[in-house]
Amino acid sequence: MTTLLVASTGGHLAELYDLAPRLGVQDDCVWATFDSPQSRSLLDGHEVVHVPPATTRDAVGALRDLVAARRVLRGGRFRQVISTGASVAMSFFLPAARHGLACHYIESATRTEGPSLTGRLVARVPRTRLYTQYPGWAGGRWRYGGSIFDGYRATRATGPRPLRRIVVALGTHERFGFPRLLDRLVDVLPPEAEVLWQVGSTRIDRMPAGARRQVPYAEMQQAMREADVVVTHAGVGSALAAMRAGRRAIYVPRRRRHGEHVDDHQVEMARELDRRGLVLAREADAVTAEDLAEAATWTVAATGTVTPFRWMDAS
Structure with a gap:
């Protein structure tokens, strides 16, 4: 079964792209992100689903992504969803949880002291597994997974x-x-x-x-x-x-x-x-x-x- 990798463009997409080989899912995955010069260049050769763009704290954009997510997740193709954010993670996790899929949220490396607003919201979604890139604030449901910067x-x-x-x-x-x-x-x-x-x-x-x-x-x-x-x-x-x-x-x-x-x-x-x-x-x-x-x-x-x-x- 295929993994769906979800991220907004910019740093969120760059992080997930770097992390994908360390997750062991890059050989059987589909990407869901916004249509931009970055995503077209970075994901050239990958299967990509373009969804409506949503900017910072953009409720309308998040709702559009929710509609798109319901369409993408129909048919039972995917076994899990992995996201580094931002709001597009919530848009996909809600219908994914209803379909019984496992949801993995990896908090951005920019969040050195605690979860973002998106991180706090997705923590309320059933079946969501939560990861931080900083051991200093791991605890409870938040598990330390490693850092994208460890390899440089x-x-x-x-x-x-x-x-x-x-x-x-x-x-x-x-x-x-x-x-x-x-x-x-x-x-x-x-x-x-x-x-x-x-x-x-x-x-x-x-x-x-x-x-x-x-x-x-x-x-x-x-x-x-x-x-x-x-x-x-x-x-x-x-x-x-x-x-x-x-x-x-x-x-x-x-x-x-x-x-x-x-x-x-x-x-x-x-x-x-x-x-x-x-x-x-x-x-x-x-x-x-x-x-x-x-x-x-x-x-x-x-x-x-x-x-x-x-x-x-x-x-």
């Missing part, structure tokens, strides 16, 4: 690296821009460098030439591999993309008080990855030319020794 290690390279190519990735969230960081980078980045600007909904008076709202996943990965330095907002998908490309990114959290996100989970994420040495965490108004030079002297590589995710197989 940063190493300092020898000597300075010239800054000829730079990638800036500010995310693609429709509701939240990051003008503080874009303003800072326009001042700090060397004018002679070739820069790929992926800015999402961010707009400032001094928009850099060539700024793009979205960049396809494959193109972004290639650009990061060829870059001397990567600067990104503190999203988990951006961190994973930079690490896969071998880059220790300058990692800048959005702040709730500036209207850049609904909460400060990116601050927690930046602290965690900086502690692991996998990023160089900085505040938006504190990025310097020295930070660019420092980040360029590091590489990140997969260790090749990561253990399977500690999850409860429903078979």
Whole structure:
């Protein structure tokens, strides 16, 4: 019987894609996610069901996904549903539980201190098994399964690296821009460098030439591999993309008080990855030319020794 892998696009999809081989389900699975350049590039060659997009705390979008989920789950093809969120998890878990399917919810790596709103909601759904990526808050029904970052290690390279190519990735969230960081980078980045600007909904008076709202996943990965330095907002998908490309990114959290996100989970994420040495965490108004030079002297590589995710197989 087939596993249905469910996630919204962005960091949630990037996490589930990285985790799938550690779950042992990638050979017999179907993906349910939103239609976006990222999902089309990342899941090329996989069986994918596109469902209506739902943004942060989007009740209408969640209801549309619930209707889509009922349609997808008809016919008895699936034995279990696995999701990393966000609200699309709840939309699929409700009908999945009614069909008697096992539901597995893996909380995002951004949640370093406790479950998200989605995590708290899906915990009320019967048959749902709950996983955290941090042992510090495991307990009760929440089981520690491991972290998507366990398989990466940063190493300092020898000597300075010239800054000829730079990638800036500010995310693609429709509701939240990051003008503080874009303003800072326009001042700090060397004018002679070739820069790929992926800015999402961010707009400032001094928009850099060539700024793009979205960049396809494959193109972004290639650009990061060829870059001397990567600067990104503190999203988990951006961190994973930079690490896969071998880059220790300058990692800048959005702040709730500036209207850049609904909460400060990116601050927690930046602290965690900086502690692991996998990023160089900085505040938006504190990025310097020295930070660019420092980040360029590091590489990140997969260790090749990561253990399977500690999850409860429903078979």
